[in-house]
Amino acid sequence: MKIAVIGTGYVGLVTGVALSEIGHTVICIDVDPEKVEKLSQGIPTIYEPGLKELIQKNINNGRLFFTSEHRRGLEGADVVYIAVGTPQRRDGSANLSYVEQAAVDIAANITRNVIVVIKSTVPVGTNFHIKELINRNTVNGVHVRIASNPEFLREGSAVHDTFHGDRIVIGTEDGETADILAEINKPFDMPILKTDISSAEMIKYSSNAFLATKISFINEIANLCESLGANVEEVAKGMGFDHRIGPDFLKAGIGYGGSCFPKDTNALVQLAGNADHEFNLLKSVIEVNNNQQLLLIDKILSRFGSVRGKRAAVLGLAFKPNTDDLRESPALVMIPKLVKLGADVIAYDPIAVSNAKKQFSVEIEYTEDLNEALQDADFAVIITDWADVKNIDLSAFAAAMRTPVVFDGRNCYSLDRVRKSEVEYYSIGRPSHTPELTK
Structure with missing residues (x-):
């Protein structure tokens, strides 16, 4: 053919x-x-x-x-x-x-x-x-x-x-x-x-909207877990065993991004409105996701009070690993916010730096070297769960950073692993970790 x-x-x-x-x-x-x-x-x-x-x-x-x-x-x-x-x-x-x-x-x-x-x-x-x-x-x-x-x-x-x-x-x-x-x-x-054609068109939107709903739901559960002292990973694991729910898309984090979920959820809300149907559930999904992208900013300010003059290592620019796509990436929201708050930002990504330079109007440093990003940083913010970020020896944070304080937006590390390190650690929907001695 x-x-x-x-x-x-x-x-x-x-x-x-x-x-x-x-x-x-x-x-x-x-x-x-x-x-x-x-x-x-x-x-x-x-x-x-x-x-x-x-x-x-x-x-x-x-x-x-x-x-x-x-x-x-x-x-x-x-x-x-x-x-x-x-x-x-x-x-x-x-x-x-x-x-x-x-x-x-x-x-x-x-x-x-x-x-x-x-x-x-x-x-x-x-x-x-x-x-x-x-x-x-x-x-x-x-x-x-x-x-x-x-x-x-x-x-x-x-x-x-x-x-x-x-x-x-x-x-x-x-x-x-x-x-x-x-x-x-x-x-x-x-x-x-x-x-039929109309059903095929609707299948695409409905599939993405459902997955986005699942992500926003577990993120709301994660925020509730933090308030109640529970661990969202254990909660998600327990939920996922139920075959009616399943384990996929139950990973808490700082929200979904990319070219599909944000665009398709908004389009479906608009489509519903044109048909005189208020899609209130999906409106809430979008609102939750928008709020989730700024969650780490609140954690950072709660820890430091002010970040003016502090060096921030932002780890990851792409909206997900194995792509150079920044569309709707939380980095697009968080980096300008950190700069506005007075932080000195260095951003790391192994693939997406070239694309990022075309999109950010704020003045920041860029690097494709993870260790360079961490050098003398006052805190690190994990945006994208790249393999080299997930697999890093946690001692590298303590060795390179001025103060090894990590805000993990993707829950990259098990709490058992974190507890054996010298890293002060904040993640999503899980207990934080503050070692007795910080650098």
Whole structure:
């Protein structure tokens, strides 16, 4: 099958590469010629474990191509995937301008009937809108069939998730289209759910909203645990044994971030409002998450009173490990707050420093060396649970820092391990630890 993929962000690039890996001929289209040039040379434009190797392999095998010309990319395509961004508007709704532009480009360049698959996360009803937009603007007397095929990829493990997911959702208007898409995806060897288009669109939003709800719930429990002297890890473990609840997404911390959960929860609230339905539960989920991102600031001020003139080592900039993505990262909230309070901030991240420099307007230091970040710091704040942060010998804090005070937003260390160290330690939903002697 010859497939075109419009968009080479996280979803588009991983989707295109994966489809070429299972045997299809894929050409990825992006409006940025510099990005296309890099990708054509086998150089990924995002950080995702395992992606570079698959790009190079399938370019060499003659199954994967890149272009900035829609006419070339769409020529002869049997199926066209739309995988462009749907960023959040100020009111929380999804901005569909990139999807609509992709539709216009498809209409102007296709010369045969094709199936258009919307991979982007879009509100219910968008597929029909895009189908009508394309068919209204085609210039060659051709028409398209539309399908919803939402993605369920986690940044940092997107390649793995593509080949080891829980399900593939295909929403169509007719059985023939569903069968064609099922055959395309058959080599992934996953359960395939065929449904109507509106339900497929809703499945994506509902899944992310439920997971966000689970995260905010355990974070509220964590804050209650601190007040009552309980340990949220033990509570979560006990809850997770119940098969109706399960252990996943019950890890307390400083909130969710990234390109999906914040955007999709806000979009679903907006979508519900448009349907005259007040989604009060999800509004509370969002409020809890927003408050959670500043939780460590309160702990820091409670411990020090003032941080003016103190050196703060912020460990992690990306919203999660194994990605260079800062979208909705707690670091974007906490670092400006620390700077405003007068702290001297040095930020560590092994991957995301380059992206961070483009996003922070405040003056801070950056480093990709963990030990350099800790040197002479008055306190450390863990934002991202990178492997080297989780695996560090806790004695390194005491050896390098002026005062080994650690505020752990990801509960990286067991309390047993902390109690054997000289580190003054504050985490989320667990008892703090103050050694008898601090440096």
